[in-house]
Amino acid sequence: MGIKSFQGAREEQKKKYNAPILVEDYMTKNLVIFRPDQSILEVMELFIKHRISGGPVCNKNGHLVGIISEADCMKQISESRYFNMPILNKSTENFMTTDVETIQHDMNIFDAASQFYKGNRRRLPVMENGKLVGQISRKDIVVAALKLSSHNY
Numbered sequence: 001m002g003i004k005s006f007q008g009a010r011e012e013q014k015k016k017y018n019a020p021i022l023v024e025d026y027m028t029k030n031l032v033i034f035r036p037d038q039s040i041l042e043v044m045e046l047f048i049k050h051r052i053s054g055g056p057v058c059n060k061n062g063h064l065v066g067i068i069s070e071a072d073c074m075k076q077i078s079e080s081r082y083f084n085m086p087i088l089n090k091s092t093e094n095f096m097t098t099d100v101e102t103i104q105h106d107m108n109i110f111d112a113a114s115q116f117y118k119g120n121r122r123r124l125p126v127m128e129n130g131k132l133v134g135q136i137s138r139k140d141i142v143v144a145a146l147k148l149s150s151h152n153y
Contacts, residue, residue: 023112024105026144027126027134033058034068036093040076043068043092056125056132057096064125064132066096102127109144
């Protein structure tokens with residue numbers, strides 16, 4: 001005669017994460033925000049002053065309208081050399097990228113890493129309910145991955 005188990009059905013165990021794994025846990029919250037009417041020269045000076053390589057561009061109402069980066073500034077530098085003219089005092093809106101790819105604040109870093117891998121962006125504005133709340137970079141994702149212990153994967 002066999003032995004019967006009286007334990008009953010076992011409850012399915014959910015995997016718990018000990019470490020923070022969301023974009024909002026690793027994003028930069030204190031941003032240098034640029035304006036569309038701001039001089040490209042001023043933008044370049046702020047890049048150097050704050051040791052950054054790009055940032056979001058917001059209009060007067062605080063809505064995200066673009067991203068400006070060092071690569072965008074290279075266009076201005078290149079054009080000034082080609083036409084043998086000094087760097088002109090043009091506005092940021094002439095050089096910024098307006099097709100802005102964003103990321104949600106509550107996305108996990110693994111999905112964020114996948115988004116960075118599939119795209120060619122170095123930084124992504126972080127949005128919450130349509131509002132800019134921060135920015136995350138590839139480096140932030142690498143830092144997050146290093147902080148997670150192997151059992152969280």
